[in-house]
Amino acid sequence: MTLRRRLAVLAAATLAAPLLTVIIPASPASAHGWVTSPPSRQDQCATGVVSNCGSIQYEPQSVEAPKGSRNCSGGSSFTVLDDDNKGWRVTSISSSTTFTWRNTAMHRTLNWQYYVDGNLHQTFTNGNAQPPQIVNHPVTGLPGGRHKILAVWNIYDTAMAFYACVDVNVGGGGPTNPPTNPPPTGNCGAAWSASAVYTGGMVVSHKARKYTARWWTQGEEPGTTGEWGVWQDNGAC
Secondary structure: OOHHHHHHHHHHHHHHHHHHHHHOOOOOOOOOEEEEEOOOHHHHHHOOOOOOOHHHHHOHHHOEEEOOOOOOOOOOOOHHHHOOOOOOOOEEEOOOEEEEEEEOOOOOEEEEEEEEOOEEEEEEOOOOOOOOOEEEEEEOOOOOEEEEEEEEEEEOOOOEEEEEEEEEEEOOOOOEOOOOOOOOOHHHOEEOOOOOEEOOOOEEEEOOEEEEEOOOEEOOOOOOOOOOOOEEEEEEO
16 A cells, blocks of 8 residues: 555544544433332332333333323333233322332422323422432322323423323322331431342442442342442442
């Protein structure tokens, strides 16, 4: 190859390099939050109550889509959540019931909305702050009978929202309480439970140490999975 030819090839490669950098897509943001009580559709997938859900069973917190949807999937790729004939377990609740979100990334919040059969029923705000890991909303005045409740977490500083559908049968009576297993324990997170399902980003405490789950897990004891295992050791607490 002549010197002129070599210089031409080198120049072409130099010009192509920044173009390659431009077209590489950015990694998706880590995710985020879902309703655990009463158990949402994605929570039922994650805990094995409903099977053959696809990848949502490993990442129930990831139902993220643009604001304004009224679909259980939000219009995301998790379309199995939109299937009303999937065999979702219906939870009996009272007309005043606490809905609990578990969050794995604390985004600043525009508001939280609850739709009953497609109609806006109640809205909660928190001053556009970042929420804690566990958020409880006392939803009141629910109509009797069987309903599909869509819970929406609208993010303050993006065009995105998180979606979760809950199938319920409202029978009246006193309010239900938020779940207490595993209980929150401050900055160290909830106490680890061998029977609980954990997904990426969840924080637990075990034997006076704090751990963060790297991915979906159940029954794997923190402190026994090694440096590259599912549990990241965050030190004493």
